[in-house]
Amino acid sequence: EVQLLESGGGLVQPGGSLRLSCTASGFTFNSYAMSWVRQAPGRGLEWVSAISGSGGSTYYSDSVKGRFTISRDNSRNTLYLQMSSLRAEDTAVYFCAKGNSGGHFFYFDYWGQGTLVTVSS
Amino acid sequence: QSALTQPASVSGSPGQSITISCTGTSSDVGGYNYVSWYQQHPGKAPKLMIYDVSSRPSGVSNRFFGSKSGNTASLTISGLQAEDEADYYCSSYRISNTQVFGGGTKLTVL
Numbered sequence: 537e538v539q540l541l542e543s544g545g546g547l548v549q550p551g552g553s554l555r556l557s558c559t560a561s562g563f564t565f566n567s568y569a570m571s572w573v574r575q576a577p578g579r580g581l582e583w584v585s586a587i588s589g590s591g592g593s594t595y596y597s598d599s600v601k602g603r604f605t606i607s608r609d610n611s612r613n614t615l616y617l618q619m620s621s622l623r624a625e626d627t628a629v630y631f632c633a634k635g636n637s638g639g640h641f642f643y644f645d646y647w648g649q650g651t652l653v654t655v656s657s
Numbered sequence: 658q659s660a661l662t663q664p665a666s667v668s669g670s671p672g673q674s675i676t677i678s679c680t681g682t683s684s685d686v687g688g689y690n691y692v693s694w695y696q697q698h699p700g701k702a703p704k705l706m707i708y709d710v711s712s713r714p715s716g717v718s719n720r721f722f723g724s725k726s727g728n729t730a731s732l733t734i735s736g737l738q739a740e741d742e743a744d745y746y747c748s749s750y751r752i753s754n755t756q757v758f759g760g761g762t763k764l765t766v767l
Contacts (some may be wrong), residue, residue, distance in 0.1 A: 569758070573703075580660070580744050581695070581703065583756040595754045631702060642750050643693035643708040650702060 538562040538646045540632050545651030552622050552655070554619070557633030558615040558648055566590065566610040569635030571644060572617045574628035574653075585617065589638030600626075622655045629653075661686065661759035667698055668765040677762045679747030680728055685757055688729035691750035694723055694732045697761075698743045706745075707732060734764070742766040745767040 544556040560568070571586040585606040586595045596608050596655040615632050629650040635641030661723035662680040669675040677688065679694075686692055692710045695703035705714050710730065720741075722733045730749070733742055747759040 575759075580761040581697075581748075581758040582660075583748070583758060586754075586756070593754075597755065633703075636708070641756060642689075642691040643705060644695075644703075644735070645705050645708070645714060645750070647702040 538634065540633050540634065541644060542630065542648045542651040545630065545653045547654045547656065549623055549657050550623060550655055553618070553620040553656075554622065554653060556617040556619070556630055556632075556651060556653070558617075560613045560615065560632075562632070563634070563646075565608075565613040567638050569632045569638060569641045570608060570615045571635060571641050572606065572615075573631045573633050573644070573647075574626075574630070574649070576625070576628040579628075582628075586641045587615070593639070607636035614645065619653070624655050625655060627655045659757075661689065661749060661757055663745075663747060663759035663762045665760070666763045666765065667730050668675045668767055669725070669737045670767045671737050671739065673737050675737060675764065677745055677747075677764070678732050679730040679732070679749075679759050681749055681757070682728055685749040685751040686725065686730050688752065689750045690729045692723065692725055692730040693748045694721075695746045695748065696741075697746065707729075731739050736744060 538642040603621045623629035631650045632648045635647040694707040695702045711723040
């Protein structure tokens with residue numbers, strides 16, 4: 537059974553940093569691209585970032601480019617999102633999601649339950 | 658990066674059919690056959706319902722049907738059931754290796 541478990545969310549001040557983790561099980565982790573998708577309170581889904589199965593290619597939305605860094609440790613079956621220069625508008629539930637192949641993320645077939653990040657003073 | 662356009666809400670009675678539209682551009686919906694649809698119940702994670710415009714993952718009811726014409730994709734749900742009441746999001750691969758979601762549609766089963 538595929539399982540994705542996010543952690544690391546919490547309350548952080550504007551301008552601060554936070555690192556999210558997503559631990560995966562039930563599939564060959566290094567064979568699949570992974571993504572982060574967020575959802576602000578009461579709002580829709582927003583794609584944030586993706587990384588290839590090998591970790592050699594990374595992709596970002598314009599809204600987080602230059603502030604967030606996606607990475608993965610395939611030996612630990614874990615996906616990360618390092619967030620810095622956080623803004624109030626980054627407040628959201630952050631989901632990790634499994635892509636459909638190693639090099640592509642045309643769709644997301646499994647999702648974690650999400651971790652809440654709140655940016656507030 | 659503008660979101661895809663979906664109606665804010667749709668409704669239907671049990672047993673009826675409804676269709677949710679998702680309009681993009683030639684850089685996303687119109688340019689690739691990589692449209693997907695997700696169902697999200699309150700407080701839950703999204704669930705993949707349709708991928709590659711019209712393919713259904715194992716376990717998803719054949720009451721869910723996806724299609725595309727030009728820059729607009731559609732999700733049709735037939736034989737509406739109470740458990741179909743949820744938010745539905747379309748998504749598309751977009752040029753330059755990104756993904757874009759629609760704003761979401763709240764489905765109410767009357």
